[in-house]
Amino acid sequence: MCRNRRICAQVIILALPQPALVALFYPIRACWLKAINALCLKRSDVALTLFLALSLRAERLDWYFRMSAGHDFERALTRARARQRNRKRSLFGFSVSVKELLLLKDRFAEASSMMLSGFVSAHESEALTRLKRAGASALCRANADEFGIGSDGSACARGYIVNAWARTACSLVQEVVTAGGSSGGCATAVALRVSTVALATDTGGSVRQPASYVGVIGLKPSYGRCSRWGVLAYASGLDQVGVLARNASDCARVCAAVFGKDLKDWTSVDLPVPKFEFYVSNSRFGLTRRSISAIVLKQQTPCFKRAWTYCLSTLARIGFELTDANVPFADMVVPCYSVLTSVECCSNFARYNGIRFGLRLREVSAFLLYKKLRTVAFSAEVKRKLFTCAYVLSTRLGYEQYYLKAQRIRFVIKNCLITRLCDRNVLASLSVPASRLSVNNKLQPNVLTDVYTVLASLTGLPSVSVPTCFSEVGLPFGIQLIASAYKELELIVASAMIARVNGVPSVCR
Ligand code: GLN
Numbered sequence: 001m002c003r004n005r006r007i008c009a010q011v012i013i014l015a016l017p018q019p020a021l022v023a024l025f026y027p028i029r030a031c032w033l034k035a036i037n038a039l040c041l042k043r044s045d046v047a048l049t050l051f052l053a054l055s056l057r058a059e060r061l062d063w064y065f066r067m068s069a070g071h072d073f074e075r076a077l078t079r080a081r082a083r084q085r086n087r088k089r090s091l092f093g094f095s096v097s098v099k100e101l102l103l104l105k106d107r108f109a110e111a112s113s114m115m116l117s118g119f120v121s122a123h124e125s126e127a128l129t130r131l132k133r134a135g136a137s138a139l140c141r142a143n144a145d146e147f148g149i150g151s152d153g154s155a156c157a158r159g160y161i162v163n164a165w166a167r168t169a170c171s172l173v174q175e176v177v178t179a180g181g182s183s184g185g186c187a188t189a190v191a192l193r194v195s196t197v198a199l200a201t202d203t204g205g206s207v208r209q210p211a212s213y214v215g216v217i218g219l220k221p222s223y224g225r226c227s228r229w230g231v232l233a234y235a236s237g238l239d240q241v242g243v244l245a246r247n248a249s250d251c252a253r254v255c256a257a258v259f260g261k262d263l264k265d266w267t268s269v270d271l272p273v274p275k276f277e278f279y280v281s282n283s284r285f286g287l288t289r290r291s292i293s294a295i296v297l298k299q300q301t302p303c304f305k306r307a308w309t310y311c312l313s314t315l316a317r318i319g320f321e322l323t324d325a326n327v328p329f330a331d332m333v334v335p336c337y338s339v340l341t342s343v344e345c346c347s348n349f350a351r352y353n354g355i356r357f358g359l360r361l362r363e364v365s366a367f368l369l370y371k372k373l374r375t376v377a378f379s380a381e382v383k384r385k386l387f388t389c390a391y392v393l394s395t396r397l398g399y400e401q402y403y404l405k406a407q408r409i410r411f412v413i414k415n416c417l418i419t420r421l422c423d424r425n426v427l428a429s430l431s432v433p434a435s436r437l438s439v440n441n442k443l444q445p446n447v448l449t450d451v452y453t454v455l456a457s458l459t460g461l462p463s464v465s466v467p468t469c470f471s472e473v474g475l476p477f478g479i480q481l482i483a484s485a486y487k488e489l490e491l492i493v494a495s496a497m498i499a500r501v502n503g504v505p506s507v508c509r
Contacts, residue, residue, distance in 0.1 A: 037137070037196070038093030058140065058194045065162045067179075067188035069100055069112070069141040076137040089135030090253055090277075097142045097189035099182075099200040102128055102241070103230040104138060111232050112157045113146045115358045115377040125230025126265065127199055127241045127258045134257035139195050142185030146379045148201055148234045149345070151209060151449040152437045153184030155381045160439050164191050164214055164507045165475050175438040177475070180210035180449075183244065187214045190244045191507050197254050198244040203234050204337055205431075205453025207242030208465035208480060212431035215467040215476030215505035217251050217495050219243045222486045223460030224269040227262030235344035236267075238337075238457045247504060248496035252276035255488060274489050280496045294481070295325035295420060297429035297452070304435055304471050311468045311479040315428060318497045325427060327455070328416055329409050336413075337454040339392055339406040346389035349382070414459040421461075421484045426494060429455075431478040435471035456482045464491040466498045467505050476505045 036054060055073035062068050076095070102125040103109050109121040128138060145155040153161040161184035166177035179188045186198035187210035200207050202220040211218025220242040228239055241258065245251035256277060261270040294315055316322060329336075352358040354373040355366070363369040378386070392402040421427060429452045437449065456463035462485070465478040479498070483490045 035093070037095055054194075061192055061194065065164060065179075065188050065192065066156070066159050067140075067143055067161055067185040067192070067194070068097070069110070069143050069158060069185070070108075071140045072107075073139060076139045079137065089133075091131060091257055092135040094131075094136035094197060094250075094254075095139040095195040096128075096131055096136050097140045097186050097195040097198040098128060098138050099142050099148075099186050099198070100144045101148050101201050101232045101234075102199055103232070104128065104141070107141070109232065110157065111147050112144050112155075113377065113379070113382075114157060115352050115373070117157075117359065119357070123230050125241075126227040126262050128230070130227075130258045130260075131199065131254065136197075136254075136257075140189055142183070142189055142198060142200070144185055144200070145182030145206075146382055147232065147345075147349075148182045148203060148206055148239075149381050149385060150181045151205070152439070153178040153181035153210065154439050155181070155379050156185075161185050161188055163436070163475070164188050166436075177436045177438050178213075180213040180432070180437055182206040182210075183218075183242075184210045184213075186244050187211055187216055187218065190214075190216045190246055193246075196245070197250050199254075199258070200242050200244060201231055201234070202240050202242040202457070203238045203341065204450045204457045207244060208431050208453050208463060208478070209449065211244055211465040212467070212478030212480075213437065213475065215478075215507065217245050217248060217464065217466055217499075218478075219245075219251055219255065219464045219488065219491065219495075220456060220462065221255070221259065221488050222269075222462045224267050225259050225271075225462070225486060225488065227258075227260075227265040227268045229262055229264040233348045235341040236348060237344055238341065238460075240457075248492050248499055249277060249280050251495070252280045252492050255492065259488075269486070271486055276489060276492050279489055279493055293321040293323065293424045294426045294428045295323050295424050297325055297327065297330070297427060297455075304477070307435070307469055307471050307477045308430060311430075311477075312428070314468055314479075314498060314501055318494075318501055320425070320428075322428075323424075325420055327413065327420070329413055330455070332409055333413065333454050333458060334448065334451055336406040336409045337450065337458055338388065339402050340410065340458075342385045342388035343392060343403055345382075345385045346393075349386065352377075410458050413455070417455070417459050417461065417482075418484065421482070425483065425490050427482040429480050429482070431465040431480040435473050435477060436475050452480055456480075461485055462488045462491055464495055466495045468498060468502055470505070 100112050103121040103123050105124040110116045143156050143158050161179045163177040163179045183200035183206045186200040189195050190198050191214040207218040207220050220240050226241040243254045259273045262268045354369050392398050461482050463482045465480050467476045468479045469477050471477040
């Protein structure tokens with residue numbers, strides 16, 4: 001497109017009043033998004049105009065929802081065009097939002113923290129490299145809780161992430177409802193169709209919880225399924241790269257592209273990656289080939305019984321045979337998770353000392369430098385983790401009573417869950433214990449919101465949150481499914497089946 005025409009397109013778009021622009025592009029459909037992206041790469045003038053309008057729309061939406069830490073439409077387009085052979089790749093036309101914890105080469109990697117402000121990454125994360133190789137383009141850096149620690153999307157350097165559904169559903173309640181955390185920015189970007197899919201990290205539910213609050217699919221694969229190379233670590237023994245998408249088929253395609261052994265990450269496993277997309281599009285190869293069953297987590301006390309009953313009836317409708325499960329120590333998963341993550345977090349964050357990484361302050365001694373930097377640059381949530389670790393590991397007794405005990409409980413729960421799941425397809429539970437998270441009226445303390453999601457994280461099993469119905473306040477509500485190790489296929493197929501029965505909730509309508 002010649003420069004004049006490009007400027008002309010920009011002028012026309014900017015001349016449109018803001019409400020007209022938002023109204024025009026708010027009800028955008030996912031297939032349009034892919035078509036526009038694909039057309040853009042083929043150098044169509046009309047498509048470029050639409051693309052510019054889309055980028056403007058994203059920026060306008062961002063003022064309100066604070067989902068991103070910067071768009072890079074022009075750069076994404078230029079780079080994707082430079083690789084024109086991408087047209088035949090499986091993810092051609094896909095735009096991706098990337099959580100701030102995944103590194104992008106030559107771009108800021110601030111992890112939503114003051115500690116890393118101005119830090120530019122020299123590497124690109126392996127998961128993202130694989131996505132780009134498959135033809136996708138990284139479009140937006142998604143806002144997240146600081147270093148991925150947090151459950152409500154409020155511990156972000158750029159302010160809390162507003163739930164895209166809240167404008168309509170909670171306008172009467174006069175409260176600021178967040179998109180959950182820590183990957184709330186990714187989930188909002190996907191729900192508002194700023195990008196087709198998103199890549200995020202999940203340590204204790206950061207992908208599944210916001211997915212449930214904003215009504216998208218959030219998949220956390222088995223530990224080791226996806227390379228963690230180039231991901232800022234929080235708790236290395238639990239961190240996983242997860243995928244957020246609006247439908248099971250997009251999720252399947254992204255999973256097929258990013259999963260697999262990576263020699264740079266020795267925790268990644270060398271197992272064949274199934275053709276997920278094939279099984280999703282041919283439902284007869286899905287779960288329906290054999291009798292399917294789900295065990296239902298028994299200890300939970302659903303505060304919204306109607307929604308939970310509806311979720312179970314959905315599972316029954318698609319043919320799941322439901323039985324009750326009794327997981328031992330289920331009430332201990334949260335304390336166990338807290339102890340283990342705080343210890344791993346403390347060890348990982350030792351590098352942010354102002355000398356190796358982090359802001360370099362002027363101080364006379366290393367001790368004063370550490371003290372000052374860590375006091376000002378870490379948020380309360382991060383400090384809480386570091387203090388917990390200091391308490392747990394400061395004495396031998398603490399080490400034995402807390403850390404070792406937590407490891408033993410994790411081992412018992414893992415073995416038990418693996419045995420329970422060996423003859424069943426999935427374990428079903430709620431994704432989140434509250435229908436909404438609000439900033440001005442905290443319904444739950446932070447750790448308690450993780451109560452259902454940490455089970456899969458501690459055991460390293462794959463898990464997905466699928467939007468199933470609406471809660472009593474009119475916000476989307478997800479059901480969580482956990483499968484046996486490396487059985488992501490069952491989860492993706494089950495998500496496709498649930499979406500076929502219930503439809504996909506859409507905020508853009
Ligand atoms: N809320 C949990 C925590 O703060 C989970 C965060 C995550 O999964 N990254 O540890």
